[in-house]
Amino acid sequence: METFWAALAGMIVYLDTTAIAQIMICQPIIACPLWGVLVGRPEIGLFFGVVFQLLWLGNLQIGAAKFTEGNIGAFVATVLASVVPPQSNGEPAWIVIALALAVGVIVAQFGCELAPLVRRVVGRIVPAYVAAAADGKTKTARNYFLLAVTIHLLAGFLFSLTSLAAGHLTFRFVLGDFYLAGISESTAVATQEILAGLWPALLGAGSAAAILILVRRATRVTFLVASLIFLSAGLLWIA
Amino acid sequence: MDRLSPFDRVRIILRSLFVQVFLNYRTMQGPGCLFSLWPWLKNSEHRKARVARASGYMNGHPVFSAFALGAMLRRLGDGDGEANPREFDQWRESLGGPMGVIGDGLIWERWKPIVFTLGACAVLLTSSITLWWVIAAICLLLYNLPLFLFRGWALVQGFHLGKELLSLSGHPALQPLRKRLDLLAALTAGLVLAVAATRSALPDLPNSVRFAAAFLCVIGLTKLRMSIAISLWIALLVSLATRFFIF
Numbered sequence: 001m002e003t004f005w006a007a008l009a010g011m012i013v014y015l016d017t018t019a020i021a022q023i024m025i026c027q028p029i030i031a032c033p034l035w036g037v038l039v040g041r042p043e044i045g046l047f048f049g050v051v052f053q054l055l056w057l058g059n060l061q062i063g064a065a066k067f068t069e070g071n072i073g074a075f076v077a078t079v080l081a082s083v084v085p086p087q088s089n090g091e092p093a094w095i096v097i098a099l100a101l102a103v104g105v106i107v108a109q110f111g112c113e114l115a116p117l118v119r120r121v122v123g124r125i126v127p128a129y130v131a132a133a134a135d136g137k138t139k140t141a142r143n144y145f146l147l148a149v150t151i152h153l154l155a156g157f158l159f160s161l162t163s164l165a166a167g168h169l170t171f172r173f174v175l176g177d178f179y180l181a182g183i184s185e186s187t188a189v190a191t192q193e194i195l196a197g198l199w200p201a202l203l204g205a206g207s208a209a210a211i212l213i214l215v216r217r218a219t220r221v222t223f224l225v226a227s228l229i230f231l232s233a234g235l236l237w238i239a
Numbered sequence: 240m241d242r243l244s245p246f247d248r249v250r251i252i253l254r255s256l257f258v259q260v261f262l263n264y265r266t267m268q269g270p271g272c273l274f275s276l277w278p279w280l281k282n283s284e285h286r287k288a289r290v291a292r293a294s295g296y297m298n299g300h301p302v303f304s305a306f307a308l309g310a311m312l313r314r315l316g317d318g319d320g321e322a323n324p325r326e327f328d329q330w331r332e333s334l335g336g337p338m339g340v341i342g343d344g345l346i347w348e349r350w351k352p353i354v355f356t357l358g359a360c361a362v363l364l365t366s367s368i369t370l371w372w373v374i375a376a377i378c379l380l381l382y383n384l385p386l387f388l389f390r391g392w393a394l395v396q397g398f399h400l401g402k403e404l405l406s407l408s409g410h411p412a413l414q415p416l417r418k419r420l421d422l423l424a425a426l427t428a429g430l431v432l433a434v435a436a437t438r439s440a441l442p443d444l445p446n447s448v449r450f451a452a453a454f455l456c457v458i459g460l461t462k463l464r465m466s467i468a469i470s471l472w473i474a475l476l477v478s479l480a481t482r483f484f485i486f
């Protein structure tokens with residue numbers, strides 16, 4: 001049942017990304033922690049919210065260009081990681097985080113084809129919508145508008161649902177049949193040491209992705225000076 | 240129609256939130272523009288011609304479409320669409336370039352990354368779900384409030400300028416605005432690097448090496464035109480492999 005609600009929420013993420021309003025509730029830093037709060041795993045939401053926000057910052061929905069569905073990918077990763085109970089210390093196992101991250105990135109890549117497909121389908125009803133408007137048939141035109149909205153809703157819902165189902169199958173394949181009850185202590189311990197390095201690696205990759213979109217040739221010096229000042233302040237703060 | 244009442248403005252802005260619902264590869268946002276302007280076109284005696292003019296090819300940033308909607312409403316109301324349909328179509332199609340380039344450059348490439356990177360930095364610094372509610376609300380307000388105010392202004396400007404709308408693409412405020420946003424973006428980039436490094440790596444040496452390896456991999460590989468996803472995989476592998484080769 002949680003998968004159904006998650007697919008509905010994924011549908012809203014999809015709608016806000018390109019089709020309706022674009023008020024940015026779809027952004028990972030908003031959608032992922034919100035889901036985390038709803039299911040009682042805020043730490044998972046905050047983790048994926050920050051990581052995917054930085055990673056997909058340069059993912060621009062410009063014109064007719066294909067773009068990675070990074071927002072849905074981030075959301076799917078959060079949902080998947082939050083279904084596995086935490087370890088005895090209250091923290092999620094790194095193997096779960098790594099697996100959810102992998103699924104999230106793959107879902108985002110597959111999502112490249114979603115918006116073009118929806119645009120082609122919507123394109124088929126556009127002539128009928130324009131003809132109805134030209135004839136002054138307000139009710140018919142409204143119905144075509146609702147049909148177009150429904151196509152977007154269905155696309156977002158089905159893509160989220162399929163991604164979540166594929167994610168659950170992947171979890172089951174890697175973590176075993178009873179992953180929903182928690183992963184075994186031996187699996188967690190065996191992978192913990194190497195995967196604990198994921199956090200600095202992900203933030204290193206994320207900050208690089210953010211810098212690539214934020215820094216221009218003309219502002220490189222400003223960026224370097226700002227980095228040095230902020231890094232010094234950070235080190236002083238730690239000390 | 241001489242002026243837009245506040246009610247008209249709010250109504251067009253709300254309808255323009257759906258301007259991308261009919262997005263398609265042939266006419267892009269054109270049918271969405273028709274949807275936004277429909278209440279002002281449906282009772283016109285020249286409805287057929289005006290619907291054809293409003294629904295033709297149009298593409299721009301969704302927020303900047305408010306300019307085009309205001310200008311189109313003015314010109315359609317003045318009867319330009321019926322008087323010279325070919326000129327009207329060429330004019331409407333020519334709006335797409337500047338509305339897209341300027342809008343995407345200011346909003347997608349600058350404003351959105353700045354606001355949400357600052358949000359991510361704030362979440363990293365606080366790591367608290369209670370404060371996240373405040374950060375999320377501030378991010379959404381900071382991003383949306385200026386854009387909604389801008390939509391209202393753009394609509395009125397577009398309506399006022401009509402055919403001369405394209406003269407705005409050389410507006411003297413654009414270049415300084417871009418420069419200021421670039422400066423803010425560079426400062427934000429410095430902040431995110433420092434916050435990410437101090438929260439995950441410094442002063443621990445192995446974690447600092449992992450952070451630096453992933454950072455340099457993504458920078459280097461994307462310069463070689465690899466996608467972020469592929470760069471990420473390689474960066475993570477290299478970063479995790481440092482454990483075997485260095486420590």
